[in-house]
Amino acid sequence: MHTQDGPRLSVGPGLGRDLRRIVGAEHVMDPGFGGGRYCHDMTDRGGVTGRPDAIVMPGSADEVAALMRWAYAQDVPLIARGGGTGYAGGATPVGGGVIVSMERLDAIHQFDPLLWRIHVGAGVTTRTVQRLALENGLTFPVDPGAAEESQIGGNIATNVGGPHCFKYGTMRAWVTGVRAVLAPGEVASFGGAQRKDVAGYDILGLLVGSEGTLGLVTDAWLKLMPRPAYSAAVCAVFPDAASGGEAIESVLASGTVPAAIEYLDDIVTRTVRGTAPPGFPDADGFLVIVDVDSGEADRNAVVDALGPAAFAPDPRQLWRWRESVGHAMIALKGGKLSEDIAVPVDQLAEAVDETQAIGRRFGVLGCSWGHAGDGNLHSTFLFSAEDPDEAARAGLAAEAVLELAVRLGGTISGEHGVGVLKAGYLSKQWDTTAVLAHRTLKHAFDPKNLLNPGKKLA
């Protein structure tokens, strides 16, 4: 359990006065007065909370820069915050410090639908970009499950994924430029509206996925694309993960490029089957969902690859149902620890079976669902919030899943990032030199370790 028990960095008595001077009195919030939601992100069900010394809402990149200059002069940690939907405790102020909430950086700076591009503030929500794209015959294919609340800055800082990144790639593929504030408090742009730029080092790529530890993103140039005209879903239920895994490999071998390949293990399928869209068979087992947006011929190839068990529900109903899975699983016990490991796709079935076995070993219900095409599992352990012993066992099971990912040649995080939950685990995945390279980069960008300290590398 992570709480604010670490050593707090001292914040001087003039804190409130200084912050009000920089961003205006109405944009500084005391954590005790309405600032409660800034004490955690979506990992609070796992007990990850903190208490910031203050919350500020800057209104421009220049104000963010002034905040960082002040923080660097006063040795005060800054924790960037987007929509607070993170699943790694990345925006949680576990050691105190000042939360820099980007919600006021919500301007659409420029939108050129005919050129398939948009320039937005970091605080614009993912859904806003998706909606603007849709209204103009375009799509922004990055589709995380919390799009209504998550922000573009948070999506960049976590290199967010979602079902359709199987075909279209994670956030990195859709960002052509960012403006960010770097220590000790200067605004810098990397990339821009141009779709290609190999002039410098890929610092843009470094900032994507850096979880607020290298710089604070204030705005971004994003790519869009024309909306595919075709949409179909093909599903099949298999007796077990092994046969489901084989079917997924058959889909890949068929030569089609599905937009998404998802799965639910047998426990999850059984739990949510009652609310499934019409046409869902009355069968228990490992569910494979394939989304096709490239036409009838590819859809037919997927039907052939999935075999006689294939069925075709309405794609809109199916995706709405798929989005409800996480909440349905939480409802079983009230608490869940959900990991986001990724393994090579041919190891998926073993990782699915092992997740359940780990749950049994620690006496908690273990199950998984996720982005099968990317070998990305949401390995989940359920517990009752009233049972601290069960919660502790779920925590041990979640740790064992990280070991499993590494053993199968995968990664401890395919989606949510390291945050505070998995801080310190990089050395389990990489050799000493690779970890050292990360530390060297962190020191070069943030020599005083004031940008989201204790996250990612600790």
Ligand SMILES: Cc1cc2nc3c(=O)[nH]c(=O)nc-3n(C[C@H](O)[C@H](O)[C@H](O)COP(=O)(O)OP(=O)(O)OC[C@H]3O[C@@H](n4cnc5c(N)ncnc54)[C@H](O)[C@@H]3O)c2cc1C
């Ligand atoms: C129901 C649900 C479904 C989800 N589905 C998916 C999914 O399909 N795929 C997926 O990848 N994730 C998913 N997530 C996780 C989460 O939505 C993503 O990680 C998202 O990108 C976080 O964005 P946010 O704005 O909420 O960031 P926050 O949670 O506020 O912050 C996340 C991290 O980014 C940093 N940060 C935020 N803004 C900035 C900024 N402007 N500059 C620098 N650093 C910043 C924070 O310090 C923190 O380290 C899901 C979460 C929920 C609750």
